[in-house]
Amino acid sequence: MRTPTSKICAGKALALAAACTATLALVAAHANASPTVAAGYSLTTFASPFTVAGLNQGIIPGASQVVSAPDDITVSGNSVFIGWGNNVMFDGSDGGQSVVAQYTLTGQLVNHFNVTGHVEGMAMGNNGLLYTDENEDGNSALTVINTATGSQMRYGYPNPSVHGGGFDGLQFINGNLYASGSNPDNGGDGPGQVNSHPVIYQVTANPNSYPATATAMGLVWGNDMATNAVTGQTAQMNVFDPDSLNLTPTGSLLLSNESGAQLTEVTNPGATQSISVLNLTDASGNPVNTDDTGFATAAHGTLLFSDVKNNVVYALTANNGFTLNQAYSSDKTNHSLDMLNFSTGVLTPIVTGLGGPAGIGFINDPAAVPEPATLAFIVLAAGGLLLMPRKRVSR
Numbered sequence: 001m002r003t004p005t006s007k008i009c010a011g012k013a014l015a016l017a018a019a020c021t022a023t024l025a026l027v028a029a030h031a032n033a034s035p036t037v038a039a040g041y042s043l044t045t046f047a048s049p050f051t052v053a054g055l056n057q058g059i060i061p062g063a064s065q066v067v068s069a070p071d072d073i074t075v076s077g078n079s080v081f082i083g084w085g086n087n088v089m090f091d092g093s094d095g096g097q098s099v100v101a102q103y104t105l106t107g108q109l110v111n112h113f114n115v116t117g118h119v120e121g122m123a124m125g126n127n128g129l130l131y132t133d134e135n136e137d138g139n140s141a142l143t144v145i146n147t148a149t150g151s152q153m154r155y156g157y158p159n160p161s162v163h164g165g166g167f168d169g170l171q172f173i174n175g176n177l178y179a180s181g182s183n184p185d186n187g188g189d190g191p192g193q194v195n196s197h198p199v200i201y202q203v204t205a206n207p208n209s210y211p212a213t214a215t216a217m218g219l220v221w222g223n224d225m226a227t228n229a230v231t232g233q234t235a236q237m238n239v240f241d242p243d244s245l246n247l248t249p250t251g252s253l254l255l256s257n258e259s260g261a262q263l264t265e266v267t268n269p270g271a272t273q274s275i276s277v278l279n280l281t282d283a284s285g286n287p288v289n290t291d292d293t294g295f296a297t298a299a300h301g302t303l304l305f306s307d308v309k310n311n312v313v314y315a316l317t318a319n320n321g322f323t324l325n326q327a328y329s330s331d332k333t334n335h336s337l338d339m340l341n342f343s344t345g346v347l348t349p350i351v352t353g354l355g356g357p358a359g360i361g362f363i364n365d366p367a368a369v370p371e372p373a374t375l376a377f378i379v380l381a382a383g384g385l386l387l388m389p390r391k392r393v394s395r
Contacts, residue, residue, distance in 0.1 A: 035307075035353045040319050043351060046107045046304055047082055047313040055086075055114055056097045067099045070306040070313050072169075072292075073361035076124035078105055079147070080304065080361065082313055083119040083132065090137035090183075091166065092117035100132060102147060105363050107315070113145050113152070121170035121179065121245060133167050137183045140166040142205060142214040155205045155214040162218065163197030169245025170203075171253060173269060177203045179216065180245040180255055195222030199242040200255055200266060219273075220255070220266055226275040229265070230344060237277050239264055244292045246360075249325045254293055258332065261287035263345075278345045282334070288347050291330040293340060294360030296322035302363040303328060305337050309355025316351065330357035 037043045047070065055065045067084035074081045080103040088096035098119035102111040117134030124130055130145040140157040157167055165183030172178075184195045198218030206213050222239040241259035248254050253266040263278045280288045296303060299321040305328070306313045316337070327340040331347060335354045338347035351357075 035314070035351050037316075038350045041350060042317050042319060044315045044317075045312055046080075046302075046315040047101070047103060047109070049084075049311050050101075050109060050112075052099055052112060052114065055099065056095060056116070057086075067101070068311050069308045070311065071308050071358045072120060072122045073304050073306060073313070073359040074122040074124060074130070075105075075304070075361045075363055076130075079103065079110075080105060080107075080363065081122055081124075081130060081147075082306065083122055083359070085118050085120075085308070088118040090118050090135065091139050092135040092141075093139070098134070100130070100145065111147065111150075113147070113150060115143050115145075115152070116154075117141060120168050123170040123172050123177070125172055125177070126175055131170055131172075131177065133170055133179060136166040136168040138166045142167070142179075142203065144205065153205075153207065153212065155207075155212045157214050157216060161216070163195075163199070167201070167203075167216070168243055169255070171245050171247050173247070173251060173253070176269075177205075178219065178245065178253060178269065179203045180242045181216075182242055184222065184240065184242065193240065194236075194238050195240045195242075197222055199239045199264075200245065200253060200269070202269075219269055220264070220275060224275055226264065226277045229276045229278040237262075237264065237275075246293050249295050249297055256290055256293065258289050258291060261289050261333075263290070263293060278342070280329070280340075280345050280347060282347055286333075288334065288338070289332040290338075290347075291332055291358050292360040293327055293329040294362055296324070296326045296328070297362055298322070298364040299324055300365040300367075302365070304359075304361040304363065305330060305351075305357060306359040307354050307356055308358040314351070328360060330360060332357070 049066045051066050053064045054062045057063050069085040069087050070082050071085050072083040082101050084099040086098050088098055097114045097116050100113045119132050119134055120136045121133040130147050132143045134141045142155040144153045163181040164185040167179045168182035169180040179201050181198050184197050199222045200220040201216035202219050204215045223236055226237040227234050239257045241257055243258040244256040246254040253269055255264040261280045265276045267274045282288055303316040327342045329338050329340045331338045336349040337351040337357050339350050340347050
């Protein structure tokens with residue numbers, strides 16, 4: 001998720017220089033802007049920067065630092081985890097540290113964990129351990145955090161990787177860990193070059209190896225055949241800018257081809273997988289580049305999204321409730337949070353005036369769903385009222 005202004009063009013081919021310059025101008029224009037929210041929604045702040053002591057800032061060890069550049073968001077149980085990237089270099093070459101912060105569902109900071117490198121993807125495993133990727137442009141590492149004790153286990157990815165870049169998004173499906181292969185050919189791939197490398201890997205952490213390593217087996221390649229989700233036609237895709245990896249409500253992997261204005265959905269990843277692509281546009285048909293895509297998995301809840309440029313994580317609520325499983329995407333082209341029509345690929349801005357929309361997460365509101373015992377009591381009570389004898393009213 002390349003969003004800090006100083007690095008938004010890092011690793012891009014010279015052919016994209018003009019586009020990157022235009023993007024930098026847009027980012028600068030939107031920095032520190034006050035967001036505007038569409039009617040029917042309400043916006044509040046969920047998390048703001050805080051000071052961490054003993055955090056390495058490149059060559060300055062153990063200094064205090066105010067965290068910055070929030071990105072990935074993971075909601076697990078009663079906790080929300082947010083990765084603060086602190087503008088560390090995307091290949092970790094500056095020696096800086098990121099912070100993974102743990103919050104309650106209402107935004108109270110309860111813990112934080114310093115992680116070496118630029119933190120990117122995060123996913124909670126069935127074992128209760130938090131898995132994080134660092135350094136998405138190269139020299140990547142997989143860090144496993146025991147959030148109860150604070151202990152960490154760090155695994156080195158293959159370096160150089162098969163695709164020549166680093167590892168970004170992380171997701172678990174049925175106990176299997178998947179990662180996106182970002183920055184292919186060290187940024188050499190672009191619209192005019194076909195990415196023939198893996199873009200999604202299945203990852204296995206090997207704690208018994210020395211040093212501890214993470215093996216990555218290619219699952220989806222950038223030039224695989226895929227079905228167009230709108231037209232139904234099959235053609236070779238070109239995922240030249242693989243980035244965020246998300247999950248759909250049905251349990252499919254969803255990969256952002258960020259600069260390619262496209263989402264790749266992988267259903268039943270593995271031997272029987274199927275692949276489809278969805279081209280993303282605005283209402284006028286113009287391509288839209290996106291970062292994360294998340295889903296409102298309940299009618300009542302809170303959609304969290306980070307603004308990496310303005311150092312804030314927002315909480316969005318729908319006044320009359322969300323449409324179940326409605327998709328929302330971080331729009332990098334127009335600096336907005338958009339509602340995504342998952343059938344057509346058309347994006348509609350909901351929150352505009354953002355600096356750098358990035359990570360997305362959703363908190364289901366448990367208070368909006370009656371407990372089974374409560375629901376049973378309500379049903380029994382209603383049945384009792386229907387069975388009560390009615391007093392006859394004389395006329």
